[in-house]
Amino acid sequence: MTILFQQQWDEWHTAHEKRRADPHGFLAITSLNWLNESPQRFDDAPGSWSTGPSGVVVSLADGEELVVDGVAVTGTHQFAPLAERADIAVGWGKVVIEIARRGGFDVIRPRDPSSPVLAGYTGxxxxxxxxxxxxxxxxxxxxxxxxxxxxxxxxxxxxxxxxxxxxxxxxxxxxxxxxxxxxxxxxxxxxxxxxxxxxxxxxxxxxxxxxxxxxxxxxxxxxxxxxxxxxxxxxxxxxxxxxxxxxxxxxxxxxxxxxxx
Incomplete structure (x- = not known):
């Protein structure tokens, strides 16, 4: 094996590990929540969440807010329908809330940099x-x-x-x-x-x-x-x-x- 080949692989794997351990990567996910037409609250996300033909809806209580496209939103917010395997990210303090469509269903997954899985990851x-x-x-x-x-x-x-x-x-x-x-x-x-x-x-x-x-x-x-x-x-x-x-x-x-x- 050449030194160059090993060096290129080392560089690739180091970069791959860095992406994997991103503070808001998949190791930071704290729950997987499947949405339906009935509003639901989750322990690790603000608001009540539901979905329907017009897309995902979140209803935020007094004192709760999300940051959507750089703008703070309160009250009720309607997201546009998502295509399969599409996702968007909204902010909640240090946490990012992923809104995604998987297998024909809408889901939300909070991504918290203090997730125990991320904190315990050693490579x-x-x-x-x-x-x-x-x-x-x-x-x-x-x-x-x-x-x-x-x-x-x-x-x-x-x-x-x-x-x-x-x-x-x-x-x-x-x-x-x-x-x-x-x-x-x-x-x-x-x-x-x-x-x-x-x-x-x-x-x-x-x-x-x-x-x-x-x-x-x-x-x-x-x-x-x-x-x-x-x-x-x-x-x-x-x-x-x-x-x-x-x-x-x-x-x-x-x-x-x-x-x-």
């Missing part, structure tokens, strides 16, 4: 970085993107992701393939998967891997050293998707992040 170990786990592959697009339903760590919730195609590659002589989803940046992809290490040395439910945009010939690179845990590996207040049925690899991917201790 995530990983397999030693190894260039043998930088694997060449090939992206095969579908004729048209396919809506792909997947399960969730939250019982009764189903997520639907748009899959543009599959990624094929080889590990130890085994020809493998994963259903890919559109990534966060234009042209990029990501895959959710489990493998023979899942539940043993790595998190049982899922791991995620970002893949840079395919080349003109469809070539891609899967750097399994950068396979990461999703929020559900750390908090019960996550709604993470599970891998598609076809993304259960029969081989051991001994690379990337280990399960939290």
């Amino acid at each position: 995530t170990s990983a397999y030693p970085a190894d260039e043998k786990w930088v694997v060449p592959g090939y992206f095969t697009p579908y004729e048209s993107p396919r809506p792909t339903p997947v399960g969730s760590v939250s019982e009764g919730i189903e997520h639907v992701y748009e899959s543009p195609g599959t990624v094929s590659f080889s590990v130890g002589g085994d020809e493998l393939s994963l259903i890919a989803f559109n990534g966060a940046t234009p042209g990029s992809l990501f895959v959710l998967f489990t493998d023979a290490t899942s539940g043993l040395t790595t998190y049982a439910a899922n791991r995620s891997l970002f893949i840079a945009p395919p080349g003109p010939d469809g070539s891609v690179t899967l750097d399994f050293n950068r396979a990461t845990n999703l929020p559900c590996a750390y908090t019960e207040f996550a709604t993470c998707p599970l891998p598609p049925a076809g993304n259960k690899l029969p081989v051991a991917i001994e690379a990337g992040e280990l399960k939290p201790q």
Whole structure:
């Protein structure tokens, strides 16, 4: 392994850990609250919350206020309807209230920098970085993107992701393939998967891997050293998707992040 490869991995993992430990990141979540048409109050958020076809509504009592788009609001406030997997953040002192739509339901999740989970977080170990786990592959697009339903760590919730195609590659002589989803940046992809290490040395439910945009010939690179845990590996207040049925690899991917201790 070259010194440069190790240095680049160290820099990547340090940056990833910094994002994970953000004061208002998912480690700071203190509850997951599912909204319906009946107003509800929660111990770790101000106001009474409900939702309906016109969006989420909060009714704040005397002396309560939220900061929405930099403006203090009191009384009753109506939020616009959210698209699936969309979210907004509003302020309540040092706490950020996340308002989100997951699996067809509206939720709120307070994010408190003094969360015990965040305060107790000491980092995530990983397999030693190894260039043998930088694997060449090939992206095969579908004729048209396919809506792909997947399960969730939250019982009764189903997520639907748009899959543009599959990624094929080889590990130890085994020809493998994963259903890919559109990534966060234009042209990029990501895959959710489990493998023979899942539940043993790595998190049982899922791991995620970002893949840079395919080349003109469809070539891609899967750097399994950068396979990461999703929020559900750390908090019960996550709604993470599970891998598609076809993304259960029969081989051991001994690379990337280990399960939290």
